Amino acid sequence: MPNRPAALRRCVGDVDRFLGERWARRVHHHRGEDFSDLLSLEQVDRIVATMALRAPAFRLVKQGKTLERASYTRTARVGSRSIGDLIDVGRVYRHFDDGATIVLQGLQRYWEPVTRFCRDLELTLTHPVQANAYITPPVSSGLKVHHDPHDVFALQTHGRKQWVTYEPGATPAARPVLDVELEPGDALYVPKGTPHAARTVEEASIHLTIGVRTTVWRDLARRVLDQALEAADLDEPLPVGFADDPEALAGLLAERLPALARAVAGADPGAAAGAAARRFWSGRTPLLSGQLRELLELDRIDDGARLARRPGSVCELVAANGRLTAVLGDRELRMPAALEPAMRLVAARDSFVVGELAPWLDQAGRLVLARRLVREGLLTVAGG
Numbered sequence: 001m002p003n004r005p006a007a008l009r010r011c012v013g014d015v016d017r018f019l020g021e022r023w024a025r026r027v028h029h030h031r032g033e034d035f036s037d038l039l040s041l042e043q044v045d046r047i048v049a050t051m052a053l054r055a056p057a058f059r060l061v062k063q064g065k066t067l068e069r070a071s072y073t074r075t076a077r078v079g080s081r082s083i084g085d086l087i088d089v090g091r092v093y094r095h096f097d098d099g100a101t102i103v104l105q106g107l108q109r110y111w112e113p114v115t116r117f118c119r120d121l122e123l124t125l126t127h128p129v130q131a132n133a134y135i136t137p138p139v140s141s142g143l144k145v146h147h148d149p150h151d152v153f154a155l156q157t158h159g160r161k162q163w164v165t166y167e168p169g170a171t172p173a174a175r176p177v178l179d180v181e182l183e184p185g186d187a188l189y190v191p192k193g194t195p196h197a198a199r200t201v202e203e204a205s206i207h208l209t210i211g212v213r214t215t216v217w218r219d220l221a222r223r224v225l226d227q228a229l230e231a232a233d234l235d236e237p238l239p240v241g242f243a244d245d246p247e248a249l250a251g252l253l254a255e256r257l258p259a260l261a262r263a264v265a266g267a268d269p270g271a272a273a274g275a276a277a278r279r280f281w282s283g284r285t286p287l288l289s290g291q292l293r294e295l296l297e298l299d300r301i302d303d304g305a306r307l308a309r310r311p312g313s314v315c316e317l318v319a320a321n322g323r324l325t326a327v328l329g330d331r332e333l334r335m336p337a338a339l340e341p342a343m344r345l346v347a348a349r350d351s352f353v354v355g356e357l358a359p360w361l362d363q364a365g366r367l368v369l370a371r372r373l374v375r376e377g378l379l380t381v382a383g384g
Contacts, residue, residue, distance in 0.1 A: 159184070
């Protein structure tokens with residue numbers, strides 16, 4: 001299934017130019033989009049008022065400080081169990097009216113438009129992403145100047161908000177690198193470690209913050225070092241009395257460093273790279289909206305059925321030791337290597353007719369495979 005960077009393009013405009021000039025380097029401001037499909041004022045109202053949120057899925061911030069949770073939650077019963085972190089909708093709205101920002105956290109987990117957008121974005125970046133929303137009343141600020149430990153895309157969906165960004169390490173009196181008012185449809189990319197702050201002007205504001213938790217070279221280097229440490233035979237205990245003479249200990253350590261360096265040079269980078277890739281793919285859980293109907297209609301799948309890749313699905317194929325493994329996000333299917341051509345067709349296509357698998361499987365085998373892939377959340381019945 002070809003990669004389509006639609007979400008990234010909405011965030012940055014020219015994708016190639018952004019990746020070549022801005023990614024992980026510089027702030028980037030992009031205009032002319034429409035993000036109201038992701039989170040509108042009416043949708044925020046629905047989430048807050050009707051979805052029985054529980055902390056920490058939301059919090060309130062005022063003048064740079066998070067308010068005490070007890071001031072906007074209540075105790076309630078669910079079945080026979082008492083819970084003490086349920087949203088108190090009336091008090092949340094009173095705090096908002098008094099100048100507090102409502103923060104909806106982890107929206108990628110439960111708000112489907114944001115879920116799909118984030119999946120599209122992370123399949124392009126191959127870095128995990130998360131999403132928070134900030135709903136700020138007029139003439140207010142949420143967090144003071146701060147920097148995040150991850151890259152951020154700020155997407156303005158409603159109202160306007162004034163943003164300032166600074167050079168990393170800048171003093172509070174420093175001149176901003178960027179001072180811009182975001183309008184609906186604007187996007188702002190802020191690399192990790194970049195000091196920034198935002199405030200509303202005359203009207204309320206809603207923006208999504210998409211955080212990108214990048215995997216860095218240090219992560220891969222740690223894997224290589226772990227391999228080298230295993231190979232360098234460094235499990236011998238330190239000499240008795242080592243703490244009495246750190247200088248002598250340093251000399252003994254220096255004698256062992258060349259062997260460690262040789263072990264690092266001889267380590268297999270492919271193992272570290274493969275492990276990093278597997279960690280990413282295996283963390284992409286299937287997006288199973290509509291799966292109940294798919295399961296109830298499995299028996300209707302026949303040779304003439306057209307099956308389509310589920311949006312946001314993952315299918316990475318690994319052939320080794322006479323077996324084929326299909327990595328489908330957080331689950332793996334192991335199958336005979338003879339199924340590789342059929343699975344390559346499935347992985348490469350947006351949709352296909354079950355009968356197209358005939359060169360590699362008899363009719364019974366085709367139906368078994370097709371129904372299993374629907375059951376696992378990789379495929380849907382087109383038009384179903």
